Amino acid sequence: MNAFDRSKTDALFQFSHISHSTQEHLKKVYSSLAICMCLAAVGSYVYIYLVARLVTVSAVSPLTERKRLAVLEGFALLTGFDLGPILDSVIAVDPNIIATAFVGTSVIFICFTLSCLYDTHRGHLFLRGTLVSSCSILLLAYLTSVFFGSTLLFEANTYLGLLVTCGFVLFDTQLIIEKAENGDKDYIWHCVTLFYDFISIFRRLMIILYTKEKDKKTVSQRILCKMIPTDV
Template sequence: MCLAAIGSYVYIYLVALLGLLICLAVATLTSLGLFIWFAMTPHNPETERKRLAILEGFALLTGFSLGPILDSVIAVDPNIIVTAFVGTSVIFICFTLSALCDTHRSHLFLHGTLMSGCSILFLVSLTNVFFGSTLLFEANTYLGPLVMCGFVLFDTQLIIEKAENGDKDYIWHCLTLFLDFISIFRRLLIILSKKEKDKKTDWKNKKY
C-alpha cells in the first residue's frame, strides 16, 4: 500500500505536471506484464525474493495507474481521497473479521455468484461504452463495491483454507487482498467524487 501511494504521488506531482500521459499507458502495460510474470513464477524459497520484488513493482505501478482518477478527485475535493481510504479500510477490516469469525467457511460458496457478478459488471460497462447511459453507469458504480466486498469475504476464507491445507504462498495471498483493497478504493473514489460534484452543481443552481 505504501508503494502504491508512492506511485500515485509520482504521477500527480511529476507526470501530470509534465503532461507525459504516455507514461500511464506504459505503466499499465508493464504492471500487466509483472502480474503475468508473477503468476508464472513458482513459489519456492529460491524465488521468494524475486516474487517479492515483482510484487513491489506491481504495487508501485498500480498506484501510478491510479494517478488520473486521483488527479480528477483532487480537482473536486482533495479530502475525498482521505475519506475513501478510511472508508475502504473500515470496509476491508469489517469484512475480513467477518470472514475470520466464520469457522464454517460458508463464504467459499460465493465464488460462482461473485464471478457471475463480475461478468455482469463487465458486460454493463462494455454496453455503456456504446449507449452512454447514466443509469447503467450508476448501476455499475454502486454494484461494483458490493461485489468486491464479497471477494474480500471469499478471498480471506480461501487463503485460510489454503493455509490449513499447506499452501503457505503468502506473497500471492498478499497480492489477492491488495487487489481487493484497490478495487474498493477506486470505486469509492468515483462514488464520493460524483456525490461531491452533484452537491456543488445543486448549490450553484440554487445560487443562480
Template sequence: GTMNVFDRSINFDALFKFSHISASTQEHLKRVYGSFALCMFVAAAGAYINVVTHLFQFGLLTGLGSLGLMVWLTATPHSRETEQKRLGMLVGFAFLTGINLGPLLQMCISINPSILPTAFLGTASIFACFSLSALYARRRSYLYLGGFLLSGLTLMLLSSLINAFVRSTWLFTANLYVALMIMCGFVLFDTQLIIEKAESGDKDYIW
C-alpha cells in the same frame, strides 16, 4: 444490588483469538496482510511521486512494466529460494501501479481533495469489517459465494459495456452499488479461500 454494566472489563485477547484456525495458518495470515500493507504503502509512494514531482509520466511504459511484473510473478514458482525475488516483483508491481494511478488521483484532487481520504477510510473500514467477518465465521461458510460473485462480475461488465452506448445515468449508478457489494463479497470469499489453501499446505503469501 444493581449491577453496573460499565464496570465490566473487555478481554481484547479473547476478541482477536481465532481458535478454529491453526497457529501456522494464523502466522500465514499475518504474512498475507503484511505483504498487502507493504504494497499499499509502496503504491501510495508511487502515486505521490507521480502527483507531486511529475516524474515517470510514461503511462504506456509503466502500464506495460506492471503487466510484465505480474506475469513474471505468476510464472515464478513459490519456494524459499524465490521468496525474496517474488516479493521484489510484487513491490515493483505495486509501485508502478501507484504511478499509473497518479493522473486519476490528480483529477480527483482537482475536483474535490476530500475524495481521497474519504475513499481511503471507507475502503479500509469495509476491508477490515468483512475480513474479520470471514475470520470469525465457520470455515468454508463463504466459499459457496465464488460462483455467484463471478457471475455478478460478468453481468456487471456486460452492463457497463451496454451503458457505453446507452449512456444511462441510472444504470451507471446501479453498477457502482452492485460493484461495491460484489467486492465486499470477494473480501469474504478470498479471506476464507486463503485460510483453506493455507490449511491444505499452500503457504504462498505473495500471490
C-alpha cells in the same frame, strides 16, 4: 529510370514551402514524439512483464522469495501510478474525498476480514459461483453503459461492483485460510489477491464520493445563479 525514381524521392522530402525555423521546430516535435512513444512502450512492457510475473508467481520456487517480493512491490508501485488520473480528478473537486475513501475502504476491509476470521464453517467459500456470475453481469452492464452513454447504468454498475468486490473480500479471505490450513503458505500470492480487492474497493468508493460531491457543487452553482439578479 533510376534517376527518375531518385528525383521523385527527393521531391517527396522537399519542404521548401515551410520555413527553416519551422522545419527545425517540427524536427524537435517529432523527435520528442518518438522518445515519448519509446518510453510508453517501455512502460507498457514493464507493466505487462510485472503482471505476467504475478500471474506465474505461485509457481516460482520459494528460493526466489526476494525476487517475488520485488515484483510485488513493482506491481504495487505501478498500481499507484494507475490511480494517478483518478486521484487528480478527485483532488480538483475535493481532496478530502481521498481520505474519506481510504478510511471507508479500511473499515469495510477490516470488518469483512474479521467476519471471515470468526466464521468457523467457511460458509463464504460457496460465494464463488455467485461472484463469477456477478462479474459477467458487471462487464455486460459496463459495455452497455459505454455504448449507450447511460449515466444511470454506470452508477448502478459502480454500486453493484462495490458490493461484488466486498463479496470477494469474504471469499478470498476464507480461501486463503483454507489453503493455509492445507499447507499452502504462499503469503506473496495471497497478498496479491487481497491487495487487488482493497484497491478495487478504494477506487469505487472514490468514484461514488466524487460523483456525489460533483453533483452537489453543480446543484449549488445552479441555485446561486438563480439567486443572482439578472437586471442591472
